[in-house]
Amino acid sequence: MDVVSPELINLLPDEIMDTEAIIAEEVPVSAAQPCDVAPVPMETDAPVTTVTAQNPQLCATLTPSPLRSGLPSQLTLVVSSASSSPSSTLAFKPMFATSTATSTRTTASLAGASVPAGGGLQKLSPGSFAISAANHQIILNKVAEATKTSGMGVSASTAQVIKQDGQKLLVTTIGKSGQPIMLQLPQKSVLGQASGDGKSPAPQYKVVTIGGRTELKPVMGSPGSPLPVSALQAQQLKTLQKAQVSSAAPIKYIITKTVSKGLTSQTTVSPVIAGRVLNSPVMSTKTISISESLNTSLHKKIAISPLKSPSKLTVVSVASQTPNATQKTMGVPVNMALGQQILTVHQPAAVSPSKGVSNQSAAQSLKPVQTVTMGGFKTIIPLATQPNVQQIQGSRFTYVRLVTSTTANPTTLQAGGPTTSTMQTAKPMVVNAGTVRMSVPIAPAQTMKQMVPKSITTTTQVMTNAQTQQRLIMPATSLPQIQPNFTNLPPGTVLAPAPGTGNVGYAVVPAQYVTQLQQSSLVTMASSSGFHTPTGVQAQARLPVNGLVTATDSSTRPRKPCNCTKSQCLKLYCDCFANGEFCNNCNCNNCFNNLEHETERLKAIKTCLDRNPGAFKPKIGKGKQGESDRRHSKGCNCKRSGCLKNYCECYEAKIMCSSICKCVGCKNFEESPERKTLMHLADAAEVRVQQQTAAKTKLSSQISDLLTRTTPISTSGGGRLPYTFVTKEVVEATCECLLDQARQTELSGQPQALAERLILEEFGHCLMRIISSAGKAKSDCINC
DNA sequence: GAGTTTGAAACT
DNA sequence: CAGTTTCAAACTC
Numbered sequence: 001m002d003v004v005s006p007e008l009i010n011l012l013p014d015e016i017m018d019t020e021a022i023i024a025e026e027v028p029v030s031a032a033q034p035c036d037v038a039p040v041p042m043e044t045d046a047p048v049t050t051v052t053a054q055n056p057q058l059c060a061t062l063t064p065s066p067l068r069s070g071l072p073s074q075l076t077l078v079v080s081s082a083s084s085s086p087s088s089t090l091a092f093k094p095m096f097a098t099s100t101a102t103s104t105r106t107t108a109s110l111a112g113a114s115v116p117a118g119g120g121l122q123k124l125s126p127g128s129f130a131i132s133a134a135n136h137q138i139i140l141n142k143v144a145e146a147t148k149t150s151g152m153g154v155s156a157s158t159a160q161v162i163k164q165d166g167q168k169l170l171v172t173t174i175g176k177s178g179q180p181i182m183l184q185l186p187q188k189s190v191l192g193q194a195s196g197d198g199k200s201p202a203p204q205y206k207v208v209t210i211g212g213r214t215e216l217k218p219v220m221g222s223p224g225s226p227l228p229v230s231a232l233q234a235q236q237l238k239t240l241q242k243a244q245v246s247s248a249a250p251i252k253y254i255i256t257k258t259v260s261k262g263l264t265s266q267t268t269v270s271p272v273i274a275g276r277v278l279n280s281p282v283m284s285t286k287t288i289s290i291s292e293s294l295n296t297s298l299h300k301k302i303a304i305s306p307l308k309s310p311s312k313l314t315v316v317s318v319a320s321q322t323p324n325a326t327q328k329t330m331g332v333p334v335n336m337a338l339g340q341q342i343l344t345v346h347q348p349a350a351v352s353p354s355k356g357v358s359n360q361s362a363a364q365s366l367k368p369v370q371t372v373t374m375g376g377f378k379t380i381i382p383l384a385t386q387p388n389v390q391q392i393q394g395s396r397f398t399y400v401r402l403v404t405s406t407t408a409n410p411t412t413l414q415a416g417g418p419t420t421s422t423m424q425t426a427k428p429m430v431v432n433a434g435t436v437r438m439s440v441p442i443a444p445a446q447t448m449k450q451m452v453p454k455s456i457t458t459t460t461q462v463m464t465n466a467q468t469q470q471r472l473i474m475p476a477t478s479l480p481q482i483q484p485n486f487t488n489l490p491p492g493t494v495l496a497p498a499p500g501t502g503n504v505g506y507a508v509v510p511a512q513y514v515t516q517l518q519q520s521s522l523v524t525m526a527s528s529s530g531f532h533t534p535t536g537v538q539a540q541a542r543l544p545v546n547g548l549v550t551a552t553d554s555s556t557r558p559r560k561p562c563n564c565t566k567s568q569c570l571k572l573y574c575d576c577f578a579n580g581e582f583c584n585n586c587n588c589n590n591c592f593n594n595l596e597h598e599t600e601r602l603k604a605i606k607t608c609l610d611r612n613p614g615a616f617k618p619k620i621g622k623g624k625q626g627e628s629d630r631r632h633s634k635g636c637n638c639k640r641s642g643c644l645k646n647y648c649e650c651y652e653a654k655i656m657c658s659s660i661c662k663c664v665g666c667k668n669f670e671e672s673p674e675r676k677t678l679m680h681l682a683d684a685a686e687v688r689v690q691q692q693t694a695a696k697t698k699l700s701s702q703i704s705d706l707l708t709r710t711t712p713i714s715t716s717g718g719g720r721l722p723y724t725f726v727t728k729e730v731v732e733a734t735c736e737c738l739l740d741q742a743r744q745t746e747l748s749g750q751p752q753a754l755a756e757r758l759i760l761e762e763f764g765h766c767l768m769r770i771i772s773s774a775g776k777a778k779s780d781c782i783n784c
Numbered sequence: 785g786a787g788t789t790t791g792a793a794a795c796t
Numbered sequence: 797c798a799g800t801t802t803c804a805a806a807c808t809c
Contacts (some may be wrong), residue, residue: 566803572794575805576795
């Protein structure tokens with residue numbers, strides 16, 4: 001039973017906790033459902049996860065698991081294995097301690113009696129999902145909070161892998177936007193390395209988001225091990241895509257992850273527009289190589305946070321590790337599917353936020369794949385492909401509601417859901433069982449764990465009942481809830497489990513902080529466990545008007561640190577707070593603008609919103625025609641600065657004061673000579689700075705080049721001779737030699753051509769002597 | 785770096 | 797809504 005902090009519950013918006021709509025979709029899973037019989041729900045309004053397998057047929061349903069504790073998660077795959085290994089079960093445990101019992105229960109609940117509880121599953125890693133070839137099921141189970149990873153008694157020796165030749169696992173999720181996600185295990189895929197079978201071909205795990213196009217798009221990031229897409233898969237994909245409803249050309253990502261021999265993996269995130277992979281350099285296709293080892297689990301999660309811009313996309317990837325070396329684990333990035341699904345982004349309509357329809361109702365209880373646009377915020381991050389993810393979109397941010405899979409019953413599920421299958425030939429099993437339990441941040445669980453110093457305590461528990469597994473049980477007591485207006489919450493805010501509250505509770509987490517925490521998490525994990533992660537999948541993708549996605553590292557986004565001393569950074573005095581960001585690397589004192597004080601922070605946000613519903617809305621509204629029409633939403637009230645100092649918000653924003661302003665003695669207007677003078681000065685200063693910077697860069701380059709080219713010719717040691725040997729005296733001596741040579745040739749009556757040649761030869765001799773002397777001097781210096 | 789100025793935010 | 801206070805950034809020395 002999960003315990004929710006009443007204090008946090010009070011702060012939870014109703015929208016977040018609304019589960020009624022989801023409950024209706026909650027259906028048990030019929031494990032006996034044959035893959036070839038189960039139709040594939042294609043309704044885009046419903047979350048559909050389809051897993052198809054090739055040789056042997058491997059059909060599965062995925063219910064992407066929520067992140068980390070408190071994020072009930074369950075990923076279920078129904079496997080039709082030709083090899084029918086009696087006990088071939090594979091358990092992928094999530095990075096966050098997933099109890100063995102939980103996985104077992106999940107398996108039992110999904111597979112019926114075919115898998116005895118606690119017996120059939122082989123735990124390869126702390127719980128992500130399990131594959132049971134015997135009962136034709138693959139259970140991807142990421143249980144909600146796992147308080148303890150260890151103690152599960154999982155033995156690597158018992159772990160088994162699926163070794164069917166040519167086996168492929170295709171997981172396709174189709175959502176509202178018609179974006180299938182394929183999880184593929186091609187070529188004798190081995191989903192586990194725990195067996196230590198060195199001869200087994202490198203298992204590959206592939207997650208692909210396909211755009212609206214009918215053809216399967218290339219997958220990147222699988223060097224040396226291309227993931228073949230069989231005709232069947234292609235057909236399935238085509239079928240899926242034909243069923244897609246989305247007419248718009250969505251911007252999507254293709255994420256591929258290849259796990260090679262459980263040692264390395266690469267993840268590539270490529271923005272895709274209308275199913276087309278954008279190879280443009282500016283698209284910042286990100287490839288991440290992540291090391292994995294047998295005793296480490298790689299858990300990747302991708303979070304999207306729109307941040308302050310309607311079209312911003314924050315991608316967070318966290319690699320974590322199971323320190324318990326006694327467990328041979330195979331990090332199967334179950335969350336990759338989740339992350340990728342979240343990552344799928346629709347191209348928002350280029351509409352000014354001011355034009356948008358304001359919907360104060362904020363979050364809505366929607367079908368898992370339904371998105372909500374509010375406050376004119378046109379950015380859409382469709383979670384359509386995510387069966388258990390819902391989007392709650394605010395004016396400047398997007399919430400994602402993760403739907404917890406309970407006991408997925410394909411039959412019931414199909415009945416309950418609008419999904420339909422068009423992949424009969426692919427023999428897919430579709431499980432569309434999702435129950436919204438809570439809105440959770442897209443932030444990685446590890447990140448959240450890292451963020452929250454208060455570790456999950458015993459209050460967080462995973463439901464042991466198979467039917468209610470991973471559900472979050474909310475307190476029966478009716479608690480007053482704050483209802484933060486989603487349209488007015490700080491931009492980029494996502495909801496995160498409150499620290500110390502386990503699976504429940506929410507913290508308003510600025511999107512940027514997700515990446516901030518991500519960075520720190522990576523560092524922490526790497527340093528603590530020796531797990532080296534070259535880079536994390538984190539980027540902020542911005543969706544400009546032209547629809548192209550440009551990924552920028554959030555770390556590069558400048559932000560001035562605040563210096564608050566009395567406001568605790570919980571008032572709009574604090575720029576960080578006002579911008580919806582956590583304080584990070586600030587100089588503030590007694591800062592409460594962090595996750596450790598998310599309760600206070602939520603209250604402060606609520607207070608601000610009560611005082612001013614638009615408190616977190618940008619002050620500088622975008623005009624219809626660009627910056628020329630930008631103006632302060634409220635106008636300034638300057639009295640003494642003439643609106644020509646940065647005290648003035650208009651001037652600071654480099655915009656003119658408008659009629660809205662109540663300033664006195666304003667000089668910040670178009671024809672103002674003072675303003676023009678200041679502008680010219682500012683421009684000139686800027687030019688000077690740029691020139692200086694360019695000059696310094698050029699000089700540095702030249703010096704570096706010079707140092708490089710001064711490599712001695714005659715030095716045997718290969719060291720670089722100091723160019724300082726070419727002193728003034730040396731130059732003069734050289735010139736004297738050359739002049740002397742010239743005189744000699746002139747006196748001897750040599751032709752001019754020959755004279756020039758002799759002079760040049762003399763010059764060469766001089767250089768050789770200089771180099772030789774320099775080398776000797778250097779050698780002498782070293783010897784002494 | 786300390787002190788002052790300034791105007792937005794917060795408060796009454 | 798207006799006046800006052802608080803606050804932190806901008807600015808000056």
